[in-house]
Amino acid sequence: MSLRQYEYALAVAEEGSVTAAAELLRVAQPSVSQQIRGLERELGVQLFTRTPSGLVPTVVGRAFLREAEVAVNAARRARATARAGADELVGELLVAAQMGLGTRQLPSALSELRHRFPRLEVTVFEEPNPAEMERLGRRGVLDLVLVAATCDEGNAVAHHLGDEEFVVVLGAGHRLLAEDRVELRDLGAEPWVRFDRDSTLDCVMQDVLRDNELAPATVARVSQTGTAIRWAAHGLGITLVPATAVPQDYEHLTRRVSPAVSQPVIAGLRHGAGPAELALLELLRQETWHRSPTPAPAGAPAR
Template identity: 85%
Template sequence: MSLRQYEYALAVAEEGSVTAAAEVLRVAQPSVSQQIRTLERELGVALFTRMPTGLVPTVAGRAFLREAQVAVTAARRARAMARAGADEQLAGELLVAAQMGLGARQLPSALAELRRRFPLLEVTVFEEPNPAELERLGRRGVLDLVLVASTCDEGGADAYHLGDEEFVVVLGAGHRLLAADRVELRELEGEPWIRFDRESALDAVLRDVLRDNKMAPSTVARVTQTATAVRWAAHGLGVTLVPASAVPHGYEQLARPVSPVVSQPVIAGLRIGAGPAETALLELLQQESWSRTSALV
């Protein structure tokens, strides 16, 4: 088995077809097909099954692809470190993940400055609602830097407390509670809530808030993105609770801090043995404002 075969299999899984994967990889389609067949023969299992929507990984394929991603990421990181000369020539791939809702304002700002310093650096960023999945990826060494609300007990990364983010309630235009500078949580009793996936950290925060304030939840909708929750709340579908920095530009006037204060820490997990790019990104994030009220200014 070769690293190239791993990359081909990952591309097929991402694109859903050999043809699309070949286009992304900029190789001939028969080459991709041959490499996948060879890989399956060496492994003794089928990695993909054909569905109406395209090629989908089998159970064995999903298990293989998780490990293949670790191997490919490690190889790219090793190449980047070997090629790194002067800072301005630093090239390679940086993989960053954030627990959904964290650093929505600070992370883009820090990444923009990082790219100005290292223009040859390729940065991939994704949001993950489920903190357990982020911990799993972190333990496997896939991520270079991750933003989470709590540290993982197992090793693999150094933790840095960047600050705390306050949660705000987003109300519909014309809502009676917009007259207040800060909303008492008990005043939200009976309001319909726009919530998040049940396994997400954001929904866990809201569950705790409702329980601690002895409020009965009334769920009108569940969404997967903070921006969607804010926009739906703005249209009067219900109210939602999100980190202050996750409120999109133009909706700040509909957001109010709550009492008692709801907040969570923001922790950067930096992989052990981090290179200059990851270290620089951490330093930039530490320079960002993480105060509880700054996101609404």
């Protein structure tokens, strides 16, 4: 058995078909089929069964794939550690960020990391669903995560980077733009642009609405902070997002809220983190994490 066979089997399980796995791996479809058949012959078991929805792992296959994933991740990290010199990091770094967190800080830190170590490959996922973040963490496929809740110490070591303050985004010409700070109780009659129900950002909104006894109309649900901000700016409804998620061109349409709304930003590093993860953590610590917009003067023209 080889790590390549493990990787092919994991890709088939992830994609549900040999064709999709081949596209993901950027290899010919017959090569994937051949590797899977060879692996099954060597193991003496059937790893996948065909269903109307595609290939799914058998019971034995699921058990095998759990161990195969551990082996592939361990091999990748071992290569990265072995090839890491004092002045060079080589390998792959997998990072996941909860949607809305580190919108400015993470790209800044990653840019500096790549500038220092140009041979380091970095892949970043932005995930709105906390359950999916937890699943990825349990699988051990991530090197570093940015989340708003304390990480499970069984899977990662938590480092508190700071706190993200939330701001309300208002439409151009909105009456509340004349205020330096908006009272949450004054937003009850406003229509709201909200996020998908299973997202962490919508959980924040739910808490804000409940704690302030608000029951406003929801005019739209979106999956990305950028979409919510643009729609709010065009007057569809107001929205509540982390301050650093707001592009500069829209900052004049944001206001801090009272009572203040914020959430912690936690960096979770896998146990036994390597030099690449530690270098990124140090760069993230140097970023400013509590950032609130400076309100534009009342009557300032929209940009």
